[in-house]
Amino acid sequence: DADVTQTPRNRITKTGKRIMLECSQTKGHDRMYWYRQDPGLGLRLIYYSFDVKDINKGEISDGYSVSRQAQAKFSLSLESAIPNQTALYFCATSESTLETQYFGPGTRLLVL
Amino acid sequence: RKEVEQDPGPFNVPEGATVAFNCTYSNSASQSFFWYRQDCRKEPKLLMSVYSSGNEDGRFTAQLNRASQYISLLIRDSKLSDSATYLCVVNMDNYGQNFVFGPGTRLSVLP
Numbered sequence: 570d571a572d573v574t575q576t577p578r579n580r581i582t583k584t585g586k587r588i589m590l591e592c593s594q595t596k597g598h599d600r601m602y603w604y605r606q607d608p609g610l611g612l613r614l615i616y617y618s619f620d621v622k623d624i625n626k627g628e629i630s631d632g633y634s635v636s637r638q639a640q641a642k643f644s645l646s647l648e649s650a651i652p653n654q655t656a657l658y659f660c661a662t663s664e665s666t667l668e669t670q671y672f673g674p675g676t677r678l679l680v681l
Numbered sequence: 682r683k684e685v686e687q688d689p690g691p692f693n694v695p696e697g698a699t700v701a702f703n704c705t706y707s708n709s710a711s712q713s714f715f716w717y718r719q720d721c722r723k724e725p726k727l728l729m730s731v732y733s734s735g736n737e738d739g740r741f742t743a744q745l746n747r748a749s750q751y752i753s754l755l756i757r758d759s760k761l762s763d764s765a766t767y768l769c770v771v772n773m774d775n776y777g778q779n780f781v782f783g784p785g786t787r788l789s790v791l792p
Contacts, residue, residue, distance in 0.1 A: 602780075611685065611768070611782035612725070659724055669715060670780065672724035 572596045573673035575660050581679045582650050590645045590676050592660030600663045601643040602670065603627075603635060605656040612659065618643055650680045684708065684781045685771050691787040698759045702786045704752045704769030714745055716754050717768040719785065725768055728754075759790045 573594045582588050592601065599620045604612040614627030616635040624635060632654060636644045647654055657677055661670040687704045694700050706714075714731035729736065731743040731752050742755040752769055769783035 604782075609784060611784045613782075614780070657722075668713075669727045669730065672726070674724050675722075677722075 573660060573662055573671055575658075575673035575676050577676060578674065579677045581681065583681050584649075584651055586650050588647050588650055588678075590647075590658055590660075590678070592643045592645070592673055594641050594660075594662045594671075594673075596662050596664075596671060597640070598662040598664050598671075599640060600665070601637065602661040602663070603633075603643065603645045604659045604661065605629070605654075606659065606675075607656050615645065615658075647678075647680075650678075652680045654678065655680045684773070685769055685783040687767075687769050687783040688786045690785075691789060693789045693791060694759055695791050696759055696761060698790075699755065699757045700759060700788065701756075702754045702767055702769075702788075704754075704771075704783055706750050706752070706769075706771045706773075706781075708771070708773045709747075709750060711750075711771045711773045713772040714752050715770040715772075716741075716743055716752075717770055717782075719766045719768055721766075725782075728767070756788075759788075761790050761792060764788055764790045 576591045602617045603615040606612045613629050618624050618637045621637050634646045657675050659675050660673040663670045684707045716728040717725040718728045719725040731745045735744045740757045744753045766785040766787045768785045773779040
């Protein structure tokens with residue numbers, strides 16, 4: 570079984586809808602992250618969490634919110650989806666801020 | 682200036698060739714450095730960490746030059762399976778979360 574899982578893997582939604590992307594990990598890491606990837610751009614950090622009680626905004630948090638329900642679960646919500654949020658979304662975990670990150674398989678989101 | 686920049690690519694090389702990628706970063710206080718590999722439509726996966734003394738893993742060699750703020754990745758004896766996008770990743774501080782990803786360099790190894 571994969572260490573980091575994401576659901577759904579693909580999603581099509583309409584402008585204005587609220588959607589949630591979910592991430593679960595079995596690595597026992599405290600640190601979890603949400604990124605988005607757009608063609609020709611590097612991954613950009615949306616939110617990150619160092620533990621259940623610690624949530625921090627990343628580079629591009631506007632239009633997004635997160636919830637850290639447990640050490641193993643970190644959800645990303647788009648409150649009112651817009652077309653420029655169409656992207657590939659990755660969840661990642663790490664053991665510490667200096668260590669490598671482990672990525673989930675990604676969620677491909679299309680906002681019409 | 683972007684925080685992490687990479688050769689734009691794409692690099693198209695024949696099997697068996699040696700290819701090198703460069704990456705530059707803007708923050709001289711950066712603490713840790715990585716090369717990730719990303720296959721088309723898949724998640725990034727760690728290829729190797731980059732240490733100050735340089736490190737080698739089989740056909741792959743990574744170098745760090747702190748004075749010039751660049752990182753390199755050398756691939757020897759390229760295989761078809763090396764075709765992917767290579768991402769340079771720099772962690773720019775010790776305290777917060779500041780992993781910065783470069784835009785990637787695409788490599789195609791041709792038969």
